[in-house]
Amino acid sequence: MAPNTASLSNDRAAMRVTIGDMAAALGLTKSTVSRALNGYPDISDNTKLRVKRMAEDLNYMPLSHAQAIKTGRTRSLGLVLQLSDHDAQRPFLAEFLAGVSAGASTEGYTLTVASADNDIHLIDTFRNLLRDGKADGFILPRAMVDDLRVSMFRDADVPFVLYGRQDNDTGCAWFDVRGEDAMHDAVRHLANLGHSRIGFINGGTIYNYAGLRRDGFVRGMAASGLNFAPELVIEDAMTPEDGARIGARLLDLPNRLTAIVCAVDRVALGVYKAAEERGMKVGTDLSVVAYDGIHEGAHAQPPLTTYSVDNRQAGARLATLLIRRIGGEPPEALRETVAATFLERGSTGPAPQSAHT
Structure with a gap:
């Protein structure tokens, strides 16, 4: 039987549509409609879809304050930016935030953004947001090797999702780009161009991605039949100044290399x-x-040959995964990785002939 929406249509302009109105139109209990709107896992996908469509048809808009009182939820996602990060103000951040905002708004959530100057201020900021009930869960950018944020949220049983992965993955949901595969493929690309003496400059080893990318480089060397030379691997480089300094060190070695993966x-x-x-x-x-x-x-x-990351997509997926986590889905079911996009440009070419003589 089709839902009886006719009795409500004349009242839409005069009063706000309530959960009770939708429940009556759908032939469901108010509790079922409420739980469907909030994504509870005990409600079937078919019922959630029916409720969502009815909400759209009736232009249902929840009163966020009343909803927070009833459910203990604010329908807001939290994100704390650490301004001391080396590239906290760079353009990728705007793309990332746009993606998170879009992903949140699609599900009727808002985004609460705060900032912190250092590690101590970061944890204090999270605690203040939790105390004041500003967010139902948190997106944690830049997964770290020893991540105090993860420990805190695990202990507090607060939903969170990482942009990155963790070796100790208990309770962790995440979205990540497989940088290790990119480093592997970068070596393969260079080997196919005839390069055999290849250096590697890794990022900050406090971040979990660094170990993954180092492992990808090592795998790429082995897959290409090339000897791994530890002296050609230097870590903890984050800035152009680091690149100039370490690049000089590598390029001044007696047996000059012909390629560098960064x-x-x-x-x-x-x-x-x-x-x-x-x-x-x-x-x-x-x-x-x-x-x-x-x-x-x-x-x-020349333009840099690189592996590109879609930070807008990453932000949107992180928001979606966090909302599902808030809805009760287990973190083990909320782990996604995607490949980076290879952009072959002018900074790579065949190995110089002198390298073979």
Whole structure:
């Protein structure tokens, strides 16, 4: 039987549609409609879809304050940005926030954003948001090796989702881009161009991604039949200045390498400077591959070959996963990874002939 919406249509302009109105139209209890709207796992997907469509048809808008009192939820997602991060203000952040906001609003949630200056302030900020009931759960960008945020939310039984992964994955939901596969494929790309002596400049080892990307590089060397040389691997580089300094160190080695893989685009741009200072042309004398897909890389000379990350998509998926976690889905069912997109540009080319003589 089709829902009886006719009796409500004349009242829409005069009064707010209530859960009771929808329940009567659907032939369901108010409790079932409420639980369907809030994504509870004990409600079937078919019932959730019926309720969602009815809410759209009747232009149902919940009173967030009343809903928070009844359910203990604010329908808000929390995000705390640590301003001391090396690239906290960079353009990718705008894309990421736009994605999170879009993903939240699609499900009728809002986004609460706060900032912190350091690790201590970060934890205090989270505690204040929890105390004041500002968010139902939190998105945690930049998964760390020893992540105090994860420990805190586990202990408090607060829903969270990581942008990144954790080795100790108990209670962890996440969305991540497989940077380790990108590093593996970067080596394979260079090996196919004839490079055999390849350096690797990794990112900050406090972040969980660094270990994954290092492992990907090592796997790529093995898969290409190349000898792994520990002296050609240097870690904890995050800025162009780091890239210039470490690039100079690698390029000044007696047995000169012909290619460098960088775990971070901004570091690769510093390697460009080190190469230029030594009269080397990137893409001809030295090949460089990196990871992130920042705008500066596209405008470098030559444009940087890199593995691009869709931060807007990542933000949207993190919001969706967190809302599902808030709705009661187990974290083990909320783990997604995607591949980065390879952008082959001018910074890679065949190994110089002198490298084979």
